[in-house]
Amino acid sequence: MTMRKLGLSIYPDHSKYEDNKKYLELGHKYGFSRIFMSMLEVQGSIEETKAKYQKIVDVGNKLGYQTIIDVSPRIFKQLNISYSDLKFFSDLHVSGIRLDQGFDGATEALLSYNKYGLIIELNMSNNVDYLNNIMSYQANTPYIYGCHNFYPQVGTALPYDFFMECSKRFKKFNIHTAAFVASQVGNMGPWNVNDGLPTLEIDRRLPIEVQTKHLFATNMIDDVIIGNAYASEAELAAMANLNRYQVEFHIDFVKDINDIEKKVALVPQHFRRGDVNNLVIRSTMPRVTYKDIPNAPHDNTQEFKRGDVLVGNDNFGIYKNELQIVLEPHKEERKNKIGSISKDELILLDFIKPWSKFKLSN
Template sequence: MGKLGISIYPEHSTVAKDMEYIALAHKYGFKKIFTCLLSVEGDKEKIMKDFKETISFANQLNMEVMVDIAPRVFGTLGISYDDLSFFSELGAYGIRLDMGFTGNEESIMTHNPYDLKIEINMSNATNYLDNIMNYKPKKGNLVGSHNFYPHRYAGLSYSHFVKCCQTFKKHNIRTAAFISSQAATFGPWPITEGLCTLEMHRELASATQAKHLFATGLIDDVIIANAYASEAELKQLSLLNSGLLTFNVDLHETITDLEKKIVLEEFHFYRGDVSDYLIRSTQSRVKYKNEEFKPTFTPDIKRGDLLIENELYGQYKGELQIALKDMKNSGKTNVVGRITEEEIFLLDHLEPWGKFQFSLN
């Protein structure tokens, strides 16, 4: 199962506020924390003390803290890649290398005696990972995560994202990507125009972004990059099932109680004999074959509409469908609701035999 995470930026907040946020995320089942040690400007002792206190609190809640670090910070703190005791003492679960080395250093780091995870950047489609693999890393300690982008229009394109992820999946390395909270106000830098991996996510609800990442089958863990997400966002994210695509829907007033039950309570899967026009979930027509399905609201059909065949369609009555294309309605199909506009693109990620469900918007 995928894990959810939050991000904290101690340099821009207080230990008390960070702890409050960590406790709230933990309440909603979040397991991961991303934090930055990209700069240690100012009072180094105080920064490290605060860091340690916050990480210790997270560890008590069994949360995994990943510390992002730039190579220049290694120099500032007097740390060498072949001695990671500093991060073990800090209580970190692992370290993320903001910039990489040459491959051999990363491999050596994975063999650290503390079993710290070494997280590498996934957002550049180079031979970086293949190169590290050539140096025989301890694979269980190697993980990947994408970058996030505070600058509008600078986030990754979807096609590039897929290309990057496939390299990591080929080597069976755990992957993570970042989503943006619409309520959060800050990140590691002054610019705040959202903070996401994929540019197409910037204006979407955080739960919709997460659904998309999980639905690609390319991302294991999803982390909110900016701080602080609202409790409502954390709750919505906590309700997601990373293995079951859930569409937010609006139901029409004409829907019957039985049709509503079919939409919201029945188990749905995409039949394997694929049509260009419809995703068909056929078990309801078997289960309710003796029930009445009178014609109700039968306008022409648009992509994203939820359909239930009425009794004019004979043996098909009671079958649930999702429209993939616009179609004429012969009057035999009740249009009972619609996937919310911002989630219609998720239909592209539902594959034959894929399981899905609906949730009221």
């Protein structure tokens, strides 16, 4: 698996150079290292276009970003660019081009051997044999990337199952992948409708860090890019601080939580037992590590709900100090409720499979 990256989107035809520069500097401060740049709506001459894009790409390059520019056949025609020579894009100093629309397979395969070493990024949001076709023409796989679409219109982004089917086609070939999350404050995209720019419809209104956790949790996506500009500094910080390699749930503790329960929740590397059940996710090692530490009953008489975090109390014998996360409602006075996972993160529970590693933080 490649290292997972965070990215920003900028729209040079709808924005000022100074604003974009500031945004890239802010992203750099928070460890963002990828730029999606849209070139679907060019105005001006070839030379003006080249100068405008090159200027902001160079800023990104100096800050260590990898820039991939989104293009369509119309832009090739408008700017008089030949598929057999990608010099125009090399002159922009970008790392690669994203083909918003596909060709015949042979063309993409040939493009992946371009003499400038440009990455050819394909649109992932299609569940057709497109990629197999390209690979059958012996494409230069390290230079083939995949990136999902984003969807400005509310209700039109991908359903989760379809997203997974499309993504699996790319992961089968170990191709580097990307998808988009939506800033809740950004109002700029390529078009004049902007209800956020996510890949997944279910993510559209969630806090940006939860959207990001969701995409990483699928194990289908290497790079998560904010689709709309400009995200707030708080959003960038929230994404920068999350765990990119395992699900880390945010837990809101109950008032009466005690010291041992805090330790049980926050210290261990949790993993779900391999012999799973439908009632709870069990992290059993804490009951071994902390078996000699007392834990008096509290918050133990109500019905526990999905997402509640429980720890076995003194009345639970060998199971004292075992940590559990509730999947199905139940009552059990030998368990203390120590907190609950934030409502927005309940969708992440489905990703905790047998032996899955996970963390809790508050």
